[in-house]
Amino acid sequence: MAESTIKLDAKIPEGLLAEKWTKYRSTMPLVNPANKRNLEIIVVGTGLAGASAAATLAELGYKVKAFCFQDSPRRAHSIAAQGGINAAKNYQNDGDSTYRLFYDTIKGGDYRSREANVYRLAEVSTDIIDQCVAQGVPFAREYGGMLSNRSFGGVQVQRTFYAAGQTGQQLLLGAYSALERQVGMGAVDMFSRHEMLEVVMIDGKARGIIARNLITGELERHFGHAVVLASGGYGNVFYLSTNAMGSNVTAAWKATKHGAAFANPCFTQIHPTCIPVSGDHQSKLTLMSESLRNDGRIWVPLKKDDSRKAVDIPEEERDYYLERRYPAFGNLVPRDVASRAAKERCDAGFGVGHSKMAVYLDFAASFERYGHLEANKNNLHGLIQEEILDLGRAVVKEKYGNLFDMYKQITGEDPYQMPMRIYPAVHYTMGGLWVDYNLMTNVPGLYACGEANFSDHGANRLGASALMQGLADGYFVLPYTIGAYLSGEIRTKSIPTDHEAFVEAENAVKNRINKLLQIKGKQSPESFHKRLGKIMWDKCGMARNEAGLKEAISEIRALKDEFWTDVRVMGDVEEFNPELDKAGRVADFIELGELMCIDALNRNESCGGHFREEYQTEEGEALRDDANYIYVAAWTQKEDGSWQLNKEPLNYENIKIAQRSYK
Amino acid sequence: MSEGNMNITLKVWRQKNSKSQGNLETYDVKGISEDMSFLEMFDVLNEKLIVEDKEPIAFDHDCREGICGMCSMYINGRPHGPLEGVTTCQLHMRSFKDGDTIVVEPWRAQAFPVVKDLVTDRSAFDRVIAAGGFVSVNTGNAQDANAIPIPKTEADKAFAAAACIGCGACVASCKNASAMLFVSAKISQLALLPQGDPERQTRAINMVNQMDAEGFGNCTNTGACAVECPKEISLENIARMNREYLSASFTSSED
Ligand SMILES: Cc1cc2nc3c(=O)[nH]c(=O)nc-3n(C[C@H](O)[C@H](O)[C@H](O)COP(=O)(O)OP(=O)(O)OC[C@H]3O[C@@H](n4cnc5c(N)ncnc54)[C@H](O)[C@@H]3O)c2cc1C
């Protein structure tokens, strides 16, 4: 079988790490302005990655068509990002630098990402902040008028820029306004409530898409000299996640049907601080931003099954287990480490709340600390304890007010008076479409950026780095690299959409939709999604093992058969039909779920978010196997539907790989 | 499937598409738990409808945590329901009582035509932003982010205006279907920041003109919008927008 593996050339430029990007950028072929006007680019997705790419490409003079399935490009899932965005500005003078951000990201990713990509990311990070401020993004500021920073996990400097607990919203509105400006000028055609359902291939190159107009149900053909997928992550394969309800893998999945490799699908991030599940009705989980770990302390009772209220448990009977196990980073260890530690405590019987599957995130110490600081600052003396706490609560409110409100709305409990209860939940996917240094997949002319690509985060993403990567890709990387490809396309005239490739692609989509509608079974798409999610969470979630993964694979195969014989899709083709949209997405999730388990089974090591129970140190930390697994696992689908593993070896020339330690 | 003990009667607007007539249909939903969100109750109802071979109710939603602005239900005569400062998706059933009858309709405004059931077309908002809700700065044009200090108080005010999620509740709450709160929030955000200053006049004029062209109504200062706004966008923004627009009209008629 090995003979059919494809060669994955990452196209990393020669030269010193710190010079690769500048040199490459300065020598790559360009497209002159007159030719740009004749080149058309399709951008699927208007989250941070897609909106920034579409706007920038249009500014450069390309003709752009952008697509999203929500009713407005402003509503992409990026809008929900809370905590912040990293950049190596070193405004705090605390020793930050491009190199340090690069190093933290590689180490945080447990040595499973590409050096050259990550270095470039760290390099352009500072430009992003400049650009956003120029657009009018209202980042948090200090009294002196300068930008404010905070810390995120896995890092010992303060490099995170933020806008209260709605950083994603403010960044996306910045990118959206840049996009709408181009729409207003006629340089971008915006297609909201459109879902891309197929890539159109002509002579081995991506040349367009088939999209369904979600209002009328009509299928549309769109040509592009190149196609960019910025369609987000696939965390919703677990059904319950912090992702928006509509987030899905469909766009990326269609690419795999045309030979695009899907890399490291099993690398998923389970976020340690989310509001715990409250019942079977639950449709999604809500994140409580990692930034809260700047000021909140995580603990469980020292005694098993302690049923006292949190406030009644005295200090000496609390186990601040992160501070105990990881004194150097304490509550700010990376997400994978924090999540596993929470699971360990709960599995051992120390969990809190009625489900016992939760730990406390407690702000009492911060209320007190900030309260004293405020009292001193304002020369207030002789205050009673409660008054001091109130001063502190006001400070915390300013930093995280909307998160505290959100918590209260959902749980009915007031986190200013008692600690939050939190538990890990699926949050982000490091895996995605394989791309080279240019962000091109192995399909010529087909690009992937943002969370949709397998990206720069290795086996674990550091907090506040997804926003950075999405905007780096869209504003500062792809607009350059795509030019190198398009400079070879200036003689290609727009291909009319009555070309047979478009006709065939449209028919394929039509047939699949009809098939879904004609099954007329008994179970809703939603119910299949729930069942898939349960298999994935139980067997391919925070901890995985060989037996469980094998079971999961056969269960998912059975689920797939059941889906295609018993799903019930209500409504018609030619109308607004969310059930039909959902059915198509669930069908793709089912296939992806199987591949994730296959990948997890192949990777006989633990690294980052991928924890195989068989491979751990005596202290329960992830045990990597660098001798055998220091590669990107890029899977391509074979004719018979099975999956071929292709390996891209990772070479570390600048960083010495080591066992990751946050102790 | 039932997890709780609340029984609710829902009267929901059903409308096949923008061209057809709609009407209220009555549904009983049983076994609702007070921990469920309002939209999760709709999930339960929709699953039930599918089992009964009836068409599920279409409604807009995505983030389900109050930030994307997609959810948009007009509940017992109030956009986003009875609570202040929350979106429909953040409303939980603990805000209702067992036995309640709840009427749920789509946003009603000429500029927001119904797409289906509770789903409307709010693309008019995008067109208003495209008319001027931006700073004209191409990627790569920017200077260092800390080059211009911005007083915290100003930055905070700009942030408060920028918190608008574009849901359209302000329009739905207004008897004139005016979009002043939405438009003024964006004009204010950018007028309060030095980066937005160079274009403040053209921005105000172009956005207001587009707002009028979309068929939104006039503002008669009833203030309902600010009461219903889930992000508590302040009426001060409307005052600021009026000032911006007036001073822009004076100056631009001079040259
Ligand atoms: C609750 C939450 C909080 C977060 N907080 C942070 C944070 O503080 N800092 C940080 O760095 N990261 C954070 N993240 C992660 C970060 O938000 C995401 O990784 C990032 O926003 C993804 O951006 P994107 O542009 O790649 O995709 P998305 O924003 O998911 O956008 C996807 C786009 O693709 C479109 N689309 C998808 N499929 C199709 C299709 N078939 N046809 C047409 N259009 C399609 C969608 O309509 C949408 O426009 C958070 C994530 C969550 C869930």
Ligand code: SF4
């Ligand atoms: S001003 Fe308020 S009600 Fe109006 S669109 Fe913005 S958030 Fe919604």
Ligand code: FES
């Ligand atoms: S679903 Fe996003 S705000 Fe309600």
